[in-house]
Amino acid sequence: MKIKTKKILVPLDGSKNSLRGLDMAIHLARQSHGTITALTVKSVPGIYAIHPLGFLDFNTMKEIKKNLDDAKVRAAKKGIKLTSKAISGDPGYDIAKFANDRKNGIDMVVIGARGRSSAKEIFLGSVSNYVLHKSKKPVLVVK
Amino acid sequence: MTSNNFKKILVPVDGSKCSNKALLRSCELVEVFNSKLILLYVAEKSTPVNLLDRKEYMELIRKFGNKTLERATHVVEKKNISCKTILKEGNVVSEIKKVVKSENCDLIIVGNKGLGAVGRFLLGSVSNKLAQHAPCSVLIVK
Numbered sequence: 001m002k003i004k005t006k007k008i009l010v011p012l013d014g015s016k017n018s019l020r021g022l023d024m025a026i027h028l029a030r031q032s033h034g035t036i037t038a039l040t041v042k043s044v045p046g047i048y049a050i051h052p053l054g055f056l057d058f059n060t061m062k063e064i065k066k067n068l069d070d071a072k073v074r075a076a077k078k079g080i081k082l083t084s085k086a087i088s089g090d091p092g093y094d095i096a097k098f099a100n101d102r103k104n105g106i107d108m109v110v111i112g113a114r115g116r117s118s119a120k121e122i123f124l125g126s127v128s129n130y131v132l133h134k135s136k137k138p139v140l141v142v143k
Numbered sequence: 144m145t146s147n148n149f150k151k152i153l154v155p156v157d158g159s160k161c162s163n164k165a166l167l168r169s170c171e172l173v174e175v176f177n178s179k180l181i182l183l184y185v186a187e188k189s190t191p192v193n194l195l196d197r198k199e200y201m202e203l204i205r206k207f208g209n210k211t212l213e214r215a216t217h218v219v220e221k222k223n224i225s226c227k228t229i230l231k232e233g234n235v236v237s238e239i240k241k242v243v244k245s246e247n248c249d250l251i252i253v254g255n256k257g258l259g260a261v262g263r264f265l266l267g268s269v270s271n272k273l274a275q276h277a278p279c280s281v282l283i284v285k
Contacts (some may be wrong), residue, residue: 024280027148031175132274132283138168140282141274 005107005138006034011095011131013040014067017112021142022071025110026078028140035081037106038071039098040064042088061086092130099135110140149176153248155183155239155269158211161254165284166215169252170222178249180226182215183242184208185235205230236272243279252282 010025012018025036042060068084075082087094099106111128132139154169156162166182173180186204212228219226231238243251253270274281 024148129275132271136285138282138284140280142280143278 005029005032007105007107008034008036009039009095009099009104009106009109009137010036010071011039011041011091011109011111011127012067012071013091014063015112017142019074019112021110021112022074024140024142026075026080028108028110029075029080030078034107035083036075037104038068038082038084039095040068040084040086041091041094042086043091092127092134095127095131096134099131099137106137108138108140109135110142113141113143149178149250151179151181151246151248152250152252153181153183153239153243153246154215154252155185155235156211156215157184158207158214159254159256161256161284163218163254165252165254165282166218168282168284170219170224172250172252173224174222180219180224181242181246181248182212182219182226182228183239184212184228184230185238186230186232187235188233201232205232235269236276239269239273240277243277248279250280250282251277252284255283255285 005028008025008029010018010022012022022036022038028034029036042064064086068086072082072084085098087098095109095111098104099109109131111131113128128141132141149172152169152173154162154166156166169180172178186201186208188201208230212230216226216228229242231242239251242248251273253273255270270283274283
């Protein structure tokens, strides 16, 4: 196995497309014996990200936790280790930042073509587009 | 999900550094997934300066395309991977899409920018259009 993609970042938002991205990442990770990092970004409009009360939104937090747990179960069934992470901020910006951070050591980003915001659009979602442009790591867009 | 869903991988090459990177990355994937590799060069049919020059111009581009494909095959064959090469003429993105449909490719691997110098820091126009309009998954190698 020469493939170098050891650590794969999968941004999740609970939509069907992001789950497809997860499946693809699991498939890749099985071949390369890599690990997956699942990242959920809670969308917080600008100023609330700094404000401590911005984090006190229990309902969405619960939903995010559930999504991440589902992802963990899905990966564990295939024997892949998945570390989950939830942060709050602007989705596109923070995913790109996370991917570029050398500390995290991400080798590849696997992202669904569309998220939940523009389900009916034929085109690429805005977040995927942003990550595609700003990430310095290879990006796999799953359709 | 089936055990192997990357049966055919399409790599559009244009002879730039980034497309070479994409080629190397695709070699890795081909080795792991045992998939078929298709190399594609699209000769851009741009508006001609002079009608008489057109023939000569296309010939030059075709020659360059053949050379690029040959070089790419050479790189691939060094790693003991067989590949199929296709040379097309027309608009780059639409030709790539046509090939994807006719060959039933599962994955396109492109470099993040090609020979165009303008988008040096940004995503190339072809890669961008492919990512938005391609019917299959796209891997963009940086």
